[in-house]
Amino acid sequence: MPPRSNWKGYLKLSLVSCPVALFPATSASEKVSFHLLNAATGNRLKQQYVDAETGAIVERQDRLKGYEIAKSDYVVVSDEELDKIEIESSHTIDIESFTPRSEVDPVYYDNHYFLAPDDKVGEEAFAVIRDAMRKRDVVGIARVVLYGRERMLVLEPRSKGLMGVTLHYDYEVRDDAAYFDAVPNIEIGKEMLELASHIIDTKMARFDPSKFKDRYQEAVVDLVRSKQAGRPAQIPHAPAPSNVVNLMDALRRSLGSENAAPEKRREKKEKSADESASAKAKAAAREPARREPTRKASTKGAAGKGRIRKAS
Template identity: 45%
Template sequence: MAPRAIWKGVFKVAEITCPVALYTAASTSERISFHMLNRKTGNRVHRQFVDEVTGKPVEKEDQVKGYDRGDGDYIVLEPEEIAEAIPDSDKVLDVATFLPCGEIDDLYLDRPYYVTPSTPVAAEAFGLIRDAMARRDAAALARTVIFRRMRSILIRPHEAGMVATTLHFDYEVRPAQSAFDDIPKLKIEGEMLELAEHIIRTKAGRFDPKAFDDRYESALAELVKAKIEGRTIKPAKRPEPAKVVNLLDALRQSAKAGQTSGVKSTAKRKPAKAEPRRKAS
């Protein structure tokens, strides 16, 4: 079944317009999902909103959003008031500026979407914009309403189409200092740093998403299969706790293991040219 577009509108660059569609690029729909059951009856159970004071169920038509001003003093927001306050979607991806593909910190990247021309007639204009951006290694920064929220969107060429990535707002990204302030400032040099660099060189490789398996999902799938077949599944073997050793000794052992494991060092090789960020999905 062909994927369903989550958004359709116009991609606008200056006076050039192109009808486009956005498709979800990453999905969790293939993961195993469960229902909550009543252990005694085997029937499904459903969530229900109840009044925290009376304990009685609250029907859907009586449920409204409220903003807590403090101490349980709520401002009630009616659905009609929220609908009027939310900006209408003009269905236009209006490019405000172009910037280098690596300009935006990855911390601001949110959800990726594939961008395609939405009609056969739009293919020429779409291809023109995509190829011009690719030649300049440029990304477009645009804004539009998606799922009733105004979002900033980064658009980059990707293979035959483009990828649009919604961006976090500045207030959503926490400052690094809040996490890093307690890290002590150390100056590491000499043999320790050289050994660490050597280990990195001997384990150099390329990113291949197919090489990474979802062990949690695989374990759940095997458990479900075993239950269906009436088999008893053996508990996964727990790794033995690592022995605490001196950091320098650990580096030396790691470097030695890399030399004897058949992994070829890339120390003398010319570094591979990095893939342009626009090709990253």
């Protein structure tokens, strides 16, 4: 059963529209989380809002939202007033344009969502929009109001539905020049580049996210379980890599180790197969020789089509 939707409204393309629901595509529920405790009592702590001037605790019903226009001068806005603000993207995902997938810079990606039809009547219209995008191999650019903000949204076909990715605005993305301008232009020698390319070739593989585990979280879980059982905790410690002194030597050693890995796997597989064959041969040698049982043809059945039964 899918989780509750984050948003419900309409997907619109020109004059075609259909009711849809937006669902979170990812979940953080499996992450390890900790509560803050009082070191003296072991009791759990709770957060409270405190008046900055008086120090008094302010309960939920007494809290207001305020926008600071000058130091200690606020314009107060209520939740009811905010709820009354409705623009088109509050209830409609209107696809404003289409573009090739490669045109959207991944640095703008934010959160991922699944978009599915929310009404039987609108399923055909939804399928038309989805399949037309798939046929043209394009993504749609739209907008949607989520969590009190209007967000840009990239839509693309995924299975029988659509995937939506919210985008950061241009002012939210930092200019990479501030980080990369100081990187010097270095001319790499042909041999060094070929060695690095060979290492890449040995590591080529299809992307399979199921092969990746959160090893840090697993170590945290092991730590918690060890402490719960009263056992000494086995805390992993991986030394940081040292600086490369001779890059060519390091590349050659890297290539050698990558080439040796498949050979070791093959030798291990062959050794395992040999051991298995040897074990079968020994088991067969220990079994006493058995006479071949006499087979008797049954006369039952159609002419010439009797079944052969093993004699008991």
